[in-house]
Amino acid sequence: MPGCYVAGHFHLGGVKVMVQQIEVEAPAKVNLRLAVVGRRPDGYHELESFMLKLALADRLTLIRQPAGITLSCPDSSLPLGPDNLVYRAAAAFFRHTGINGGVAITLLKRIPIAAGLGGGSSDAAATLRGLNRLFAACLTQTTLAALATPLGADVPFFVLDAPAAWAQGIGERLTPAPVPEVGWILLVNPGFPVSTKWAYENFALTMGGNPFILGRGLVSANSAESRGNIRMLPLFNDLEAVTIGRYPEVAALKAALIAGGADDALMSGSGPTVFGLFADRETAERCAASLKPRYGDKVILTRPLGG
Secondary structure (H helix, E strand, O other): OOOOHHHHEEEEOOEEEEOOEEEEEEEEEEEEEEEEEEEOOOOOEEEEEEEEEEEEEEEEEEEEEOOOEEEEOOOOOOOOOOOOHHHHHHHHHHHHHOOOOEEEEEEEOOOOOOOOOOHHHHHHHHHHHHHHHHOOOOOOHHHHHHHHHHHOOOHHHHHOOOOEEEEEEOOOEEEEOOOOOOOEEEEEOOOOOOOHHHHHHOOOOOOOOOOOOOOOOOOOOOOHHHHHHOOOOOOEEOOHHHHHHHOOHHHHHHHHHHHOOOOEEEEOOOOOOEEEEEOOHHHHHHHHHHHHHHHHHHEEEEOEOOO
């Protein structure tokens, strides 16, 4: 990539100065639809999912250092070495580019961990995007997506510039989509982690519907013919039945959100976070206040990214 590195500098009084530090946001996501449509010979599941980025976000600070990767994550028990997706993303970046340098990364978590909100995947994608800027590597979005795919099914979505997209395959085939009119989004995390790997391993392909779908019949088209004109999606998540079977509190949370005025409610990803969609902020805040005595700071009111 000769010739690209000039973009990693700025001019101050005619003197070229190397950028030493940047901050990057890593947004959470919810799945407004998650259908498991098949299983591949290699064991991975084929998906059709509609994902929406949220204003709720982690923040990463990336600082150049002479060599190596160091990661800190205050107020978190996350691993800080190769078991962390951020570390692995940084290693993949340096391995691919051959850049002679290193980075110190500080990750400030705001997204609940192992909660179905894509926090780890988003952090990994933010690392790739941030390093691309910090070192002015000039990697295209296609190349970043190729680096992202081995890190996890959701990571390519977070590399994508679009705030919403349909994902197919194992999550690597992405089609940007308009942001649906979903209003306010109230997230409630019951406080226990759910392994995505466990959820998929315990999922059995069936032709039946999801018995835990609640809501008030929001109508919109999600067919292939109308994906360019999405107004609202009928919420659906094939993994709900798996997670609720072991953690019935997830079903109770959905019911509580509907009782609190949500137009619809769904578990995101493999869970256990449940989200409710509210047309107005006042109703959402009133519902949040009713749930905070039990769930505290794991009740989060947010909006679609840029909404």
